[in-house]
Amino acid sequence: MEALVASAVGIMTAAGIYLILRLRTFPVVLGMAMLSYAVNIFLFATGRLAVNLPPILGHAGAETAGYTDPIPQALVLTAIVISFGMTAVVVMLSLGAFIEAGDDRIDLGPEEKK
């Protein structure tokens, strides 16, 4: 199971890096979304993997054998929401740039650099 998660994180990271190195805004946004997935699972996995051990205490009745690490989960939960905010801002910026400038390149053209 660990190997599956690790390989998935690696492959999503590789895809994310490849996409953010493209020259147009949309692939870069996709790449950042991809990297967000990879990073979130990475952080989550630092708490080690566990099946059927959610960090819900058993006062309601159901007894379990133990609990998985809740801290990475709390961190990732806010990270997911914040990454939505970040994606929204980036999308808005790229949209504004596209409407103002007429193209969606991420690099400045040679005449804009000076």
Added chain:
Amino acid sequence: MSPALIAALPFLGALLPGILIRTGRSNTAFAAGLTSGLALLGLLLHLPAVMRGEVVQARFEWLPAIGLNANFMIDGLGMLFATLILGIGILIIIYARFYLTKADPAGQFYTYLLLFQGAMVGIVLSDNILLLLVFWELTSLSSFLLIGFWKHLPEGRQGARMALTVTGLGGLSMIAGMLILGNIAGSYDISVILTQKAAIQASPLYLPALILILGGAFTKSAQFPFHFWLPHAMAAPTPVSAYLHSATMVKAGLFLMARLWPVLSGTPEWFYIVATTGLITMLIGAKIALFKDDLKALLAFSTVSHLGLITFLLGLGTKTAAVAAVFHIINHATFKAALFMSAGIVDHETHTRDLKRLGGLRHLMPVTATIATIAALSMAGIPLFNGFLSKELMLEEAAHTVWAGAAWLVPLVAVIAALFSAAYSFRFIVHGFFGPVRDDYPHKPHDPNFGMWLSPAFLVVLVVLIGLMPMTFAGPVVQMAADAVVGGGLHMHPIKHWHGLTPALVMSMIATAGGIVLLLSFAPLKRMWEAAPRPEAKAIFDWIVARCACVASWITSGLHNGSMARYLMMFTLASIAVGVWAWSGGTQGPATREMLPITPVALVGWVMLITATGCVVAFHHNRFLALVLISIVGLIVSICFIYLSAPDLALTQISVEIVTAVLMLLALNFLPKTTKIESSRLKQGFDAVLSIAGGLGIGALIYALMVRDFAFETMSNYHLANSYKLGGGDNVVNVILVDFRGYDTYGEVTVLGIAALVIFALTEALLNGTASKKLIAWRPDMLRGGDKHPLMLLVATRVLLPIALLVGVFIFLRGHNLPGGGFIAGLVVAIALVMQYMASGFAWTQARQKVYYHVLIACGVLAAGITGAGAWFNGMPFLTSDFGYFKLPGLEKFELATAAGFDLGVFLGVVGSVLLALGGLSRLARRAAVLDEERGAHIVAEKPEAREVAAVSSVAYPEGTPLPRRWLKARGEEQ
């Protein structure tokens, strides 16, 4: 009043002008004056105690670990300086009220002035050199604002920059020196350092520390060769010049030398560096001042010269010289502030400060002429005025000073400097106010109103009183301050007018007579001056700055060439390199953890995830397809979370997935639908290698982590054990979010709200800027759906809305004990509302929702904040939660926790942020995609200047453009 409060009062008062300026300039000036007055009153209440030799202290620990504490003290020296700063501050505030015109932003002026005043008072009352450094830098910054107050004048901006550069660099040097000093003394408290004279002067680091500290003092007090910034700072409004260059900023360097006099002075190094610099500055300043035609430039160089005089006296290192220095500080502050204000009055009334265009003003402006003449005579060192007394003391000291074996050198230079000083003072009077009345002033002058000459008149009265009865009006204060300078035990000789025919008196007479001779032969001298070459400090300064800027921009443009792909590539490359370096440097322990078995379900999920990821990369040119594929990835990630015991994460991920998809679709509406292949094969290959390396690294890292147990006991155990006991909740993740780590969450909700507001601001900018025309002229590049608001969807979403909202409430309420909570509930409710927008249209929905999303965000942050602050009333720190169990008739026992209030804030913040963000994009789409007829009405309603654009855009589209059927129908083109 506590010394700390005295230093804080001007800073607090700096808030008032911004509020009061709407009620008029007089109220603002009154409030500023009242603040300074209160601080002065608080200070003077300590005067009797300080006069008795006591030191008033206030100590607060700030960062005790590094020795930075907010320790304040009032001793004799601090008392003198603080009185000068606050007292002259009040006079300047009154003067500025009448000097500034209606066009000047007076509110800003008083705010800057009070900030500066607070920083200066902070310097002179600090009992900790690190705290003193903080205030020292604050004076540099606030004086920058004051000198550059007239932002529209290039001279003002350049002068402010130059002053900041020079004094700021000096401040840096001083920080280094102070740290060395504190290190030698073993404490950063000034009162402790002052007791460590022997240790400091014996240290091998004494000379470096001395030079570095003097670097700060000399730049601030405009000593040669750093004197050039001061005349350029004269571009400031005259009240600023009068304040900064008579009593305050330039005296800060002198203050520092006086403050550290007990431990630094008395060595040959101190004498040769400080006294020599002072002497040279005194001479050069006086010489240049004589030939300046601008009244304020003349006064500026004269200030440089007088600062040199005081520095010289401090540099001598004897107690009598220290007394003379303190006395001259008082005298210079009184006559120089009066002179600056008189120059300001002349400028205000005649609209020129050029001595060549002035003259004869004593007939037209008798009051101003009297004030200026008395003050200038004092500056020249004429008997019966206070300047005479301190200049006499200086000459007396100079007469006995032997410089490197030459007994004649110092007296000679001092006499020449005094001679020039007398000459420019006479020139100020004669060329400015005497002679015949002219008829070519730029503006017909007359005396200003009472408010403007009140302040200089007050100072001139002091000049005369101290001059006539020095021991009555200045003696005790000089004794008090000089005693503090020399470190106690001072027995001051009385200051007298007549000591007999001493060398000093002879020198004084030579200087006065020589000054008159110089003035009489001024015209030929001036021609010689004009003909002689001399270095122009500003040109040199500008050249150095330009070279530095050139090097900086060369480096910047080399690194920052505008290619974001390159930055990202560099970043990735550097990260991989650092990872490889770290990996190769360490050792790995054995794998200790048992692996989980691979189940078929997991394998299927993995295959789907990998396939979708690969397809995103392979088909990313088709943007719509890529969007669908990446949503699959997100979906599998959510399932992965639920499989691996993280139900909260799964719920969050899937709801975020939905809003993200809507967001991307809204954006894709405008963006091109395909990405062109622009990278060469080589670049693609290189990027592929880079990304595979990065992916391998991250994958290996997390695998290595997962096959090992925790190296230390995790703090999760604490959270698991105490979640119910302390937080009252069973869902540990939720309790961590709203309770244990509530501060983080509070910050995150705020950030999310800010992100949404940024999007709103961007939308506004696009809708109101030039992009608006482009949006109106924009036409869709894809075929539109025939029915904008399909009936089935419309009905279904409206029926679903109450249910969806109920689900949201349910998830919110159960969140403390079961998967759910504010974040997830917020996302669910946001999705329910977004569905209304999608099905019924933006306008229909917007018209029916009564609360602005900005308000929702604000309510969210406020609710979370208020819940957190509620803990204070319980005597607990911010965000401490409380809970209890309650029983209501007819219901089972239930729990109420303050954390629920916090979670409500999170909920509101999330709902507001998501909808504000998506709403922004929808508004863009709406501006672009209305029917021609609607568009016309829309434009008329929104922006008048857009009408002409509308006329252009309603021209028919080119033949063959695929247009929506409804558009065609509306145009009557459909057959």
